[in-house]
Amino acid sequence: MSTATTEARALDHGLPPARYARGWHCLGLADTFRDGKPHRVEAFERKLVVWADSEGKLNALDGYCRHMGGDLTQGEVKGDQIACPFHDWRWGGDGKCKEIPYARRVPMRARTVRFETAERNGQLFIWHDPEGSAADLDILPPEIPDVLTDAYTPWSWHTKEINGSHCRELIDNVADMAHFYYVHFAFPTSFRNVFEGHTATQYMSSKGRPDMGSGGYGDENSTLKSVATYYGPAYMINWLEVDYKGYVTEVILINCHLPTSQSSFTLQYGIAVKKPEGLDEKTVNYIAERYTESFGTGFLQDVAIWENKAPVQNPLLCEEDGPVYQLRRWYEQFYVDQAEIKPEMVDRFEFEVDTTKANEYWQAEVAENLRRRAEEGSTADAEAAATADA
Amino acid sequence: MGAFTPTRQETIEDQKLYLDGRLREIACLDCLAKVKVKKNSEHHTAVQWSDEALGHCTEFARLSGQPGGRPVYESCPRLMASIDRAVTEGELEVGAEDGY
Numbered sequence A: 001m002s003t004a005t006t007e008a009r010a011l012d013h014g015l016p017p018a019r020y021a022r023g024w025h026c027l028g029l030a031d032t033f034r035d036g037k038p039h040r041v042e043a044f045e046r047k048l049v050v051w052a053d054s055e056g057k058l059n060a061l062d063g064y065c066r067h068m069g070g071d072l073t074q075g076e077v078k079g080d081q082i083a084c085p086f087h088d089w090r091w092g093g094d095g096k097c098k099e100i101p102y103a104r105r106v107p108m109r110a111r112t113v114r115f116e117t118a119e120r121n122g123q124l125f126i127w128h129d130p131e132g133s134a135a136d137l138d139i140l141p142p143e144i145p146d147v148l149t150d151a152y153t154p155w156s157w158h159t160k161e162i163n164g165s166h167c168r169e170l171i172d173n174v175a176d177m178a179h180f181y182y183v184h185f186a187f188p189t190s191f192r193n194v195f196e197g198h199t200a201t202q203y204m205s206s207k208g209r210p211d212m213g214s215g216g217y218g219d220e221n222s223t224l225k226s227v228a229t230y231y232g233p234a235y236m237i238n239w240l241e242v243d244y245k246g247y248v249t250e251v252i253l254i255n256c257h258l259p260t261s262q263s264s265f266t267l268q269y270g271i272a273v274k275k276p277e278g279l280d281e282k283t284v285n286y287i288a289e290r291y292t293e294s295f296g297t298g299f300l301q302d303v304a305i306w307e308n309k310a311p312v313q314n315p316l317l318c319e320e321d322g323p324v325y326q327l328r329r330w331y332e333q334f335y336v337d338q339a340e341i342k343p344e345m346v347d348r349f350e351f352e353v354d355t356t357k358a359n360e361y362w363q364a365e366v367a368e369n370l371r372r373r374a375e376e377g378s379t380a381d382a383e384a385a386a387t388a389d390a
Numbered sequence B: 001m002g003a004f005t006p007t008r009q010e011t012i013e014d015q016k017l018y019l020d021g022r023l024r025e026i027a028c029l030d031c032l033a034k035v036k037v038k039k040n041s042e043h044h045t046a047v048q049w050s051d052e053a054l055g056h057c058t059e060f061a062r063l064s065g066q067p068g069g070r071p072v073y074e075s076c077p078r079l080m081a082s083i084d085r086a087v088t089e090g091e092l093e094v095g096a097e098d099g100y
Helices: A166-174 A281-306 A325-334 A355-390 B009-020 B051-056 B058-062 B075-088
Strands: A023-029 A041-043 A048-051 A058-064 A076-079 A079-082 A095-097 A119-121 A125-126 A155-165 A186-196 A199-208 A222-229 A235-244 A245-259 A264-273 A347-352 B024-027 B033-040 B044-049
Touching: A023 A041, A023 A235, A023 A245, A023 A264, A041 A245, A076 B044, A079 A355, A155 A281, A166 A199, A166 A222, A166 A281, A166 A325, A186 A325, A186 A355, A199 A325, A235 A264, A245 A281, A264 A281, A264 A355, A325 A347, B024 B075, B033 B051, B033 B075, B058 B075
Parallel strands: none
Antiparallel strands: A023 A125, A041 A048, A048 A058, A076 A079, A119 A125, A155 A264, A186 A199, A186 A347, A199 A222, A222 A235, A235 A245, A245 A264, A347 B044, B024 B033, B033 B044
């Protein structure tokens, strides 16, 4: 045993950033905004209005009219424009006021805050940059081949408000090997991270813990191969290959978020399952529902931790942990001006976690849990038998 | 680092320790790339590339030329072999120090 004494370690909660990340942020499934109505979206401590013009192109503006502050999300779509419910000022997707029906002319300065939009994989994205740069189309998340075709089930899309946490808590998971055992009930048998440019990736193989019942990562009958990449600060594509009793299914899980304040965010996740060949529609839908349910459970497991934990700017690590400091250094690039991005924030970094010791310990712990449960079970059986005899 | 501000001086020291501590420069035996490496155990490896090193890597250049570009997950096998060699030759020490 070590005789060295050190001082008690302080938790540095740190100070949250004074801005929101630069990059593409996903607002949800594009078609849900195409119902001819204005939609309200909370993001970046703002209210945004999103609507489709007559050609179906989606637009996003600040939600308050620059005239007298009317709430555009309660307005009406008129032609290509969003009309304010207060005085009917008409705003175009380019951020300019196009018409004031009761006025001789529109003031030249009638411009509002506009967010450039793009669509990928059937989802709507907006570009956010506190510096006001033009949208960088080169770093839009990639198109996922065939995902919008009949080869996959349609996106099953879900939204959850998270309060009391900065969205960096969610990002930290990318480098967090051990939480998969404790929070998601799976053995992460191999774990690797690569950060490069605007992407951060986690490669993981895992298998479910047999002592925790079924659901999510924790089903004892399933092994997972997972590749999960953040494209920018807020949108992750997770390619999953789930082997359930020898039956392999490809699942795509989208994990994205919109920061709503420095201590809250809206988590969104979507699931599409590659339809296994030779199965009827009903079975395919059943499988898709099960995966949606189980990965949804996985997020709720994280949420319970986030809602109660403290922010930590100085995590204390052991050698089995992933590269959380390097991940945060990568994430930092989205919170500084483009001119201030340091090479080390975007330089390629590879990290292979040694999971050997952890898995040895975990296997033993699970075996002990199962043994104890069997013993309790047989004691309970004996007691039941004794009671029946009496 | 700017955006998430530590409130304790010791945190800056921690950041240096976890980000740069014990990183050792390893030269690729096949090209001019030099990277910084740390090995906490036989299976663990951390590799810090620089833009310059990426530019020198012939394997990555070859992968970049294929359709769809270089898959980001691929390690450079030549560099990995060079790291193994550095371990065998005793140039790169294997072992962790108090979790970093």
